[in-house]
Amino acid sequence: LKFRNGSHSLLVTTDLASRGLDIPEIEYIIHYQLPHNEEAFLHRNGRTARMHAKGTSYLILTPDESQSFLKQTPEMEELP
Known part of the structure; x- marks a missing residue:
C-alpha cells in the first residue's frame, strides 16, 4: 500500500509479482537472479514501461550465469 x-x-518482491500488478510509473526492474524461462523474464520486465512509458531492466549475474533466451549479450560492469 505504501509503495x-x-x-x-x-x-x-518474488516472481509472484511478475503478473497481475498494475502500478503506474515503475521505471526500473532489477533482477538479482534470472528466471528459468523467457516468458517469466518478459512478465517481470512487463512491470515497467507500461502504457508506452520508458523503463529499464538491470541484471545482476554471476560469471557462470547465462540463459539462452537473452537475445543480446548484456552490457557488463564488474562490481567490487
Missing part, C-alpha cells in the same frame, strides 16, 4: 501511494519508492 502504491508513493510514500515508498522501492518494492522488493
